[in-house]
Amino acid sequence: MDNNEGFELQDFLPYLLNQAAEESSLAFQKVYKDRYGMLRTEWRVLFHLGIYGRMTAKEIGRRSKMHKTKISRAVARLQDRRFLTRTRDESDRRLEYLDLTNQGEAAYHDLRKVATGYDARLSGDFSDEELYILRNALRKLARM
Amino acid sequence: MDNNEGFELQDFLPYLLNQAAEESSLAFQKVYKDRYGMLRTEWRVLFHLGIYGRMTAKEIGRRSKMHKTKISRAVARLQDRRFLTRTRDESDRRLEYLDLTNQGEAAYHDLRKVATGYDARLSGDFSDEELYILRNALRKLARM
DNA sequence: TGTTAATGGTTGATTTTGTAACTAACAAGA
DNA sequence: TCTTGTTAGTTACAAAATCAACCATTAACA
Numbered sequence: 048m049d050n051n052e053g054f055e056l057q058d059f060l061p062y063l064l065n066q067a068a069e070e071s072s073l074a075f076q077k078v079y080k081d082r083y084g085m086l087r088t089e090w091r092v093l094f095h096l097g098i099y100g101r102m103t104a105k106e107i108g109r110r111s112k113m114h115k116t117k118i119s120r121a122v123a124r125l126q127d128r129r130f131l132t133r134t135r136d137e138s139d140r141r142l143e144y145l146d147l148t149n150q151g152e153a154a155y156h157d158l159r160k161v162a163t164g165y166d167a168r169l170s171g172d173f174s175d176e177e178l179y180i181l182r183n184a185l186r187k188l189a190r191m
Numbered sequence: 192m193d194n195n196e197g198f199e200l201q202d203f204l205p206y207l208l209n210q211a212a213e214e215s216s217l218a219f220q221k222v223y224k225d226r227y228g229m230l231r232t233e234w235r236v237l238f239h240l241g242i243y244g245r246m247t248a249k250e251i252g253r254r255s256k257m258h259k260t261k262i263s264r265a266v267a268r269l270q271d272r273r274f275l276t277r278t279r280d281e282s283d284r285r286l287e288y289l290d291l292t293n294q295g296e297a298a299y300h301d302l303r304k305v306a307t308g309y310d311a312r313l314s315g316d317f318s319d320e321e322l323y324i325l326r327n328a329l330r331k332l333a334r335m
Numbered sequence: 336t337g338t339t340a341a342t343g344g345t346t347g348a349t350t351t352t353g354t355a356a357c358t359a360a361c362a363a364g365a
Numbered sequence: 366t367c368t369t370g371t372t373a374g375t376t377a378c379a380a381a382a383t384c385a386a387c388c389a390t391t392a393a394c395a
Contacts, residue, residue, distance in 0.1 A: 051241070051242050051303070052303075052307075054242065054303050054306070054307060055242075056238055056239070056242055057330065057335055058310075058326060059306055059310050060215055060310055060313050060314070061212065061215045061216040061219050061306075061309075061310075061313075062235075063326065063329045063330065063333065064208065064211050064212035064215055064216075064329060065212045065216065066256065066329075066333035066335060067208050067212070067329040067330075067332040067333040068205065068208035068209045068211070068212040069256075069333075070256075070332060070333045070334055071204055071205045071208055071332050071333075072205040072208075072209065075205050086350095086351080088351095088352095091206075094200055095200070097195070098195050098198065098199075098200055103373080103374095104373075104374065105372085105373060105374080112210070112213075112214075114352090114353075114354095115373080115374065115375090116352080116353075116354085116374090116375080116376085117351095117352075117353090118374090119373095119374060119375060119376090120351090120352090120375090122374095123375090139360080139361070139372095139373090140359080140360060140361085141359070141360050141361070141372065141373045141374075142360095142372095142373065142374090143373085143374080159195070159196075159198050162198070162203055162205075163196075163198060165205075166202075166203050166204055166205075169204050169205075169332065170204070172331055172332075173328060173331075176324075177324050177327075177328055180320075180321050180324045180325065180328075181324065181325060181328045182202060182204075182207065183321075184317060184321055184325045185207045185208060185210075185211040186201070186207065186211075187316055187317075188211040188214060188215050188313065188316075189207065189210035189211040189213075189214045189215075190214055191201060191210060230380095230381075232381095232382095247343080247344095248343075248344065249342085249343060249344080258382085258383075258384095259343080259344065259345090260344090260345080260346085260382085260383075260384085261381095261382070261383090262344090263343095263344060263345055263346090264345090264381090264382095266344095267345090283342095283343090283390080283391070284389080284390060284391085285342060285343045285344070285389070285390050285391070286342095286343065286344090287343085287344080
């Protein structure tokens with residue numbers, strides 16, 4: 048006779064989501080870390096620029112919900128390693144536009160290929176209907 | 192004409208899962224943090240002991256996949272704050288058994304109630320079928 | 336035994352994150 | 366023009382996570 052009124056930790060959505068997120072990030076993390084020495088914040092910034100093209104740190108923050116200090120540091124590191132460049136907006140000198148360098152583009156293409164393959168592998172465990180419901184539910188939970 | 196071969200960041204499962212996990216953890220985090228000054232690692236340890244009863248740090252690690260240093264530090268903090276006690280196994284003095292104190296039990300019951308309510312709220316956005324598929328998919332992704 | 340390996344757990348150094356306070360630039364209204 | 370407020374982005378310091386090295390104890394076995 049337990050004391051837990053049927054509470055199951057592994058059904059609790061915040062916990063379950065965290066476990067799934069962590070486990071499913073591992074293999075991809077290994078690639079961007081080993082291959083390019085990147086952190087999670089860094090591949091995210093890289094992908095934002097790779098996918099959407101030139102944008103400001105602010106805009107990356109709006110889309111990714113990452114905090115601006117994380118982005119600021121990720122941008123600084125990516126710049127140090129010559130993955131991106133910054134350009135001041137001369138008409139509003141608070142802004143700076145970020146662009147991938149050729150090297151950044153190359154890393155993005157490489158990692159995007161890995162991500163695509165990895166996503167396909169993960170998706171392979173589910174039917175189309177399951178995937179549809181899963182992604183929809185996750186988007187709703189993530190409010191995006 | 193883009194360059195991204197249809198890659199969508201917000202469909203990439205590791206990214207999407209992380210966003211959903213983070214967003215869905217926020218409100219619960221606020222409670223265990225504000226009410227008990229706990230960290231994520233600490234409520235997890237607390238819940239393991241609350242749900243499964245006396246166990247060792249090792250066993251918590253096996254179930255939660257948290258790294259042993261995280262657990263070691265969480266246990267130390269929970270002990271400092273009188274949420275649990277440690278007892279050496281005299282027949283194998285490497286092991287120590289962890290038990291919640293009354294105060295630990297009380298915090299667990301309180302937080303479990305919050306968690307249950309919060310989970311119900313999150314679940315409220317989905318049909319039974321969607322929830323079934325979602326939890327199942329997450330368990331598979333989390334390999335648990 | 337005695338030696339070596341494995342196990343449970345802790346510690347210290349380093350890295351990363353979070354929070355707040357801070358520039359610098361622009362905007363709005365008196 | 367002179368506040369006062371807002372915005373984009375950085376920095377300093379504290380909190381937390383990571384990683385490797387470390388004890389103490391037990392196991393394996395020559």
